[in-house]
Amino acid sequence: MQKAILSGDEAVARAAWEAGVSVAAAYPGTPSTEILENITTYKDDIYCTWANNEKIATEIAIGASIGGMRALAAMKHVGMNVASDPIFSAAYTGVNGGLVIVSADDPGCHSSQNEQDNRLYAPHAKIGMLEPSDSQECKDFTKAAFELSERFDLIMMIRMTTRVCHSKSIVQLDQRENIQAKTYVSDPQKYAMLPVNARKRHIAVEANLEALKAYSYSSDINKTEINDTSIGIITSGISYMHAKEAFGDSASYLKLGITYPLSDRLIIEFAQKMKKIYVIEEGEGYLEEAVKALGIDCVGKQLLGSQGELNAQKVRIAFGLQAAGEGYATDKTAPPRPPVLCAGCPHRGFYHAMGKRKDKILAVGDIGCYSLGVNAPYNGFDIAICMGSGFSIPIGLSKALEMQNDTRKVFGILGDSTFFHSGFNSMVDAIHLGANVCLCVLDNSITAMTGHQENAGTQKNLMGYEVPAIDILQMIYSTGIDQTCVKIVDPIDQKAMGEAIDQALETDGPFVIVTKRPCALLKEVIKANKGAHCTVDPDKCVGCKACMKIACPAMAFEGKKANITDEASCTACGLCMQMCKFDAISKAGI
Template sequence: MPKHLYSGNEAVARGAYEAGVKVCSAYPGTPSTEIFESLPQYEPALYCEWAPNEKVALEVAYGASIANVRSMCAMKHVGLNVAADPMFTAAYNGVGAGFVIITADDPDMHSSQNEQDNRRYAEFAKIPMLEPSDSLECQAFIKEAFEISERFDVPVIFRMTTRLCHSKSLIELHEPIEIESKPYSRNASKFVSTPANARRNHASLEKKLADLEAFSNASPLNQEIDNPGATIGVISSSVAFLYAQEAFGDKASYLKLGLTFPLPMDRIRQFASRFERVIVIEELEPFMETAIRAAGIECEGKAMTGKIYELNPQLVEQRVLGIQKPYVACPIKLPARAPSLCPGCPHRGFFYALSQNADYVICGDIGCYTLGCAPPLNAMDSVVCMGGGFTLAHGMAKAFEMLGDKRHKVFGVLGDSTFFHSGLTGASEIIYNSSSVIPCILDNRITGMTGQQDNPGTGRNLMGGSAPVLDIEAILRSMGYDKVLVVDPWKLDEVKAAIKEALDHEGHCALIAKRPCLLIKGAPRTARRFAVDTQVCKACRKCLKLGCGAISMKEGKSSIDPVLCGGCSLCAQTCPFGAIKEA
């Protein structure tokens, strides 16, 4: 059978299709995004969508499960915080058809604001959890996840990590299975979460967990790999197992766990009893180690491996076995090469305008526009979580009010996708509990940072169909913003005038900076390019304050790289000497 290179994300999508999944909902978030980007190819066997946020995605998938079709939702680790509310109660209630919750954690924070270990959620919410190690297991385990969900009447958490999601390895493709659909009939005592039902459901969940532990002890998802003569016993899961296997080789025998909640404690006890040293290799929190010790089984782990950032084979070798391979470090000081807003990015003009006044307090949010914090723009006071831009701003404005501070002007800044995700509630808060915050939506007509996904404002859906366009301006007006100014962020004068008008306004004013991201496929682009007249340039470096990747100093004068230039003209607008003109 031919083998194909699939990323962990693609393999999960393939496996879910082969398992007969019918309804799939997600909000994009690195490193999980490509799971859903690779689902539309399996239409019409399944339905898939981008939900406005993770809580919606989980609820949609759960609803489909109640209606007796296999369903799944996917999100990055912090997305599960947003979706946690329905998840905890879904665990009590149980499922209709198989229901899988995929969480993609990001050890090392390659593209995240924290590196929380979502394995803790499995224990907290009392939901069984599977952890694959490579693409082949992603494809196989997702099928097991649906089986376990149905057999034990529970949701299943499918926990991935960045290195699993974004690593490609070989899989074989199989045909999807046929699932006979069960007719729907109301089951209110199961799915209506009144206190009386919840009390009963909690008791039954505890019973299910006991059954699941027995299942875990017997399951082939947890397997031993024996090396004769080995004196070390390694217990590991996820991609960390591969790191361990490479570091220890045949010096150790392994208990490789694919079903990590409930842990197969009898198997672990039996395995551990055979070795002089038992070492747990896991990334981030001592999730397994703590539970194993609590069961009275001696083991080592986090004291050596550490609980921050990600591991790799060499780090395991170094920290546990004390072996350091020789390597050569570069003695030359290398300048940082940090990510930045693209040349021509519509966000730049808005942040540049805000950066001109030190009294502006700017509460940013999660997306490409987080990069407004980077030098030389330095236009951000805080970034915490999706939707937090508006509400942190409201809190700061209330604090300044209490302090009698009239000097600071507070702006909450987030993108169009984030507005639909969780900015709507913050926008309501600013009106309801009236504050002077100016909410700003950087509407680039797409979900940018995760790689161009559609959202309720774009007019398209995940399956490529057209969709109604939710009108941000009309939404804000209906909430009670009596002034909503829509500006083109490529026009600095327009942006500056709007900021002034908003600050002078007596009632509630919101700003929308609207221009499509240059990376949207098929979006209109300008062919114009800008160049510096070196005879006129006085090397004042004002254009460098834009932080545009196309502009640099060359031979004492400003210079624009025509290949990189995005044609926004902000540099021409900021040059006090008129030295920058259309080329």
């Protein structure tokens, strides 16, 4: 049998193909992004697409499922908040073709605005949940999830975490199953969630969950390992790996693969064989609360806490085992390296121009590469909560300032992908309400932060086909905003950028700035810039450090002079040239 070394995300993609999935949709988000990117490998068999947001991705998958095909939607944990509206109601309808939602959680907030534990969604939304621990399980559980979804008429969730998504391990490969499409039969009582139908479907989903719970007792997706019975560990997902690494064979394990609904019987029978029970889990005390609710005495969260990622060392320390030494320790510490905007990043020009007018502005950011503008030297904004809120928080904030006679103008900042995700909805309200705000769309023609995914503004889709790019400007004009209050600028051009911001500051009411310049790391941009870089004439440089204020990582100050120390990453954007009053910087290699 063929084997491959796959990441968890790649294994889920493979599972989708092997399970006969026909439609897959997602909005990118670390650590889930690679699932859809890898599903494109199978684009001859699976129609796969980025959606504008997670709610839409989920609804595309729901549509395909109702239409009789197996379908998958993938998202990062916070994406599930966006998708929760359709998930909670489609949970009542159940499925036709199997429907699987993948939630990739980010304990430790490596690349997220929070570290919510999405296991809590499963009981709340009334969907089944499986938690793989490694890549083989990612494949096996995802395939099983499609079967369980159809067998029990439930939406199934695969709940992963960063280490499961991104670690690689050996996976056995199988062939694609030949899954027959299920003919769509009109059935509004099942699929039209009006109150009269929803009440009945609520009864149905509870019964279906009970049936899955009964199945869970004897399912081999849950595993019991009996070793020494003085300690019994109840665990799931990546936490199983950490527990096993810390305790080895000195404890027994109940490794739960089906973590909703939990099999009470399985937990009770395991606990009865053990002297004491530890619950080892990352994040919230989800399993622990369920175990305690069965009247079983156990320890877990009081020792492990709920913040950050778990690892074997944390487990050892929490449970009083001998800490492993050398393998984990080093006597060197790396200097702190906060993430910076790349050399040539168009967002740098925007933040520099805005920074010069900072006393007149209170800015709200959003989630994207431009989030890095929060750091010094830009200190570009004070507030950032979630995708899209960069254009709606300013509505309330500007009112609050107005009520306190604070004359600063509130700026909202978000990117093209975030604009399509949910930013446009907020813009419509801001303009409709006549809010005294300046809304800035930093359009770099790609979803950069998550690794250059296409979005509705790009001319290619996920499968690589040509598609019409949706024009952001036409969308903005469609709100009916006075067109003299919309400025499109190249953010590197500091004169134009400054003038646009000044005009926004002089305008009472809504103003929109669209900065348009592609991400410096786009393949086409790199190709077009090949060999081009800036250079500093040391004879003209007076060492005033004015050019250092833009904090470009291609530049450094050496021997009392500025220098382009990293010519390879310099894109010759020319922002530094505009900072120099002594004409010491010029472009070369063009």
